[in-house]
Amino acid sequence: MLELRNVWKSYRVGTLGSKRLTAVRDVSIDIAPGEVLSVVGESGSGKTTIGKMVLQLTSVTRGSILLDGADVTARGHAARKAYYRRVQGVFQDPFSSYNPIFKADRIFEAVRESYFPAVKRAEWSARVDDVLQGVRLDPGSVLGKYPHQLSGGQLQRMLIARALLLDIQVLVADEIISMLDASTRIDVLNLLGELKERGLGVLFITHDLSLANYISERVVIMRHGAVVEAGATGKVFTDPRHPYSRNLLASVPQLHRKWSDSDAEPEALEPDGDRDVPPPPLTEVDEHHWVAGV
Ligand SMILES: Nc1ncnc2c1ncn2[C@@H]1O[C@H](COP(=O)(O)OP(=O)(O)OP(=O)(O)O)[C@@H](O)[C@H]1O
Numbered sequence: 001m002l003e004l005r006n007v008w009k010s011y012r013v014g015t016l017g018s019k020r021l022t023a024v025r026d027v028s029i030d031i032a033p034g035e036v037l038s039v040v041g042e043s044g045s046g047k048t049t050i051g052k053m054v055l056q057l058t059s060v061t062r063g064s065i066l067l068d069g070a071d072v073t074a075r076g077h078a079a080r081k082a083y084y085r086r087v088q089g090v091f092q093d094p095f096s097s098y099n100p101i102f103k104a105d106r107i108f109e110a111v112r113e114s115y116f117p118a119v120k121r122a123e124w125s126a127r128v129d130d131v132l133q134g135v136r137l138d139p140g141s142v143l144g145k146y147p148h149q150l151s152g153g154q155l156q157r158m159l160i161a162r163a164l165l166l167d168i169q170v171l172v173a174d175e176i177i178s179m180l181d182a183s184t185r186i187d188v189l190n191l192l193g194e195l196k197e198r199g200l201g202v203l204f205i206t207h208d209l210s211l212a213n214y215i216s217e218r219v220v221i222m223r224h225g226a227v228v229e230a231g232a233t234g235k236v237f238t239d240p241r242h243p244y245s246r247n248l249l250a251s252v253p254q255l256h257r258k259w260s261d262s263d264a265e266p267e268a269l270e271p272d273g274d275r276d277v278p279p280p281p282l283t284e285v286d287e288h289h290w291v292a293g294v
Pocket residue numbers: 011012013021022023041042043044045046047048049050207
């Protein structure tokens with residue numbers, strides 16, 4: 001179980017980092033084994049920042065991140081390496097995860113060197129073949145190729161295969177479906193479904209509300225760095241209570257049964273206030289359904 005407890009993130013911005021921008025405000029979420037938690041919300045709402053903090057690519061300003069109860073923030077190199085055996089990420093642009101001058105399968109060799117140096121090459125290549133087949137890639141057609149010789153979907157699936165070699169518990173997937181064509185999207189989506197069945201927890205960051213609805217058990221809606229609504233996907237998407245959630249979901253009529261038959265004007269929203277004060281607390285309005293500021 002991965003938990004974020006009251007996590008805040010401020011970036012230094014402006015010349016010489018003289019100003020601070022609070023990108024994530026008092027976010028508490030958890031991801032259990034075998035579930036997909038979607039994080040949705042407008043551009044700039046802090047979704048990627050959450051993913052980066054979980055992956056320890058950026059520091060946590062305040063609050064803590066725990067894996068199976070142990071705080072994982074601000075620890076040394078060995079602890080971080082152990083953490084990456086359990087938690088890995090796949091990003092929107094898979095090319096950025098590869099070094100173009102090396103063959104793409106070097107990512108697998110790097111895992112062996114770092115984590116399984118005692119495993120013999122023949123045994124390792126059998127494991128690589130296995131995980132590639134697990135993500136429905138033909139080893140013969142992807143091994144030995146450079147990143148530019150592979151498609152975005154193939155590169156993403158290879159990153160997921162790398163995660164499988166490590167036998168991870170949590171996968172952070174940030175906009176991973178967005179750049180894929182329709183048929184590859186289905187493949188990657190089905191793959192995520194299989195990972196879920198194997199007991200993996202997935203933090204699924206997306207702009208795409210229909211995708212979030214399709215794939216996730218639970219959803220978190222973010223605005224201005226804070227959670228405005230959260231809970232079971234079915235409840236949040238069919239009965240959104242926060243005006244921001246209602247506006248967001250009104251743009252996806254088929255998901256939005258209650259509002260689809262009204263020509264509701266967008267609702268007035270609170271402006272972005274002081275980001276350094278805690279956001280309104282979440283209240284449980286129904287079982288497995290929380291809303292901020294009610
Ligand atoms: N490295 C950084 N330095 C300074 N500010 C940053 C940095 N990264 C992100 N921000 C700011 O933090 C806020 C949240 O950004 P973030 O990338 O987390 O949003 P997002 O929800 O992922 O948006 P999108 O949907 O466009 O991907 C934005 O205002 C952004 O400009």
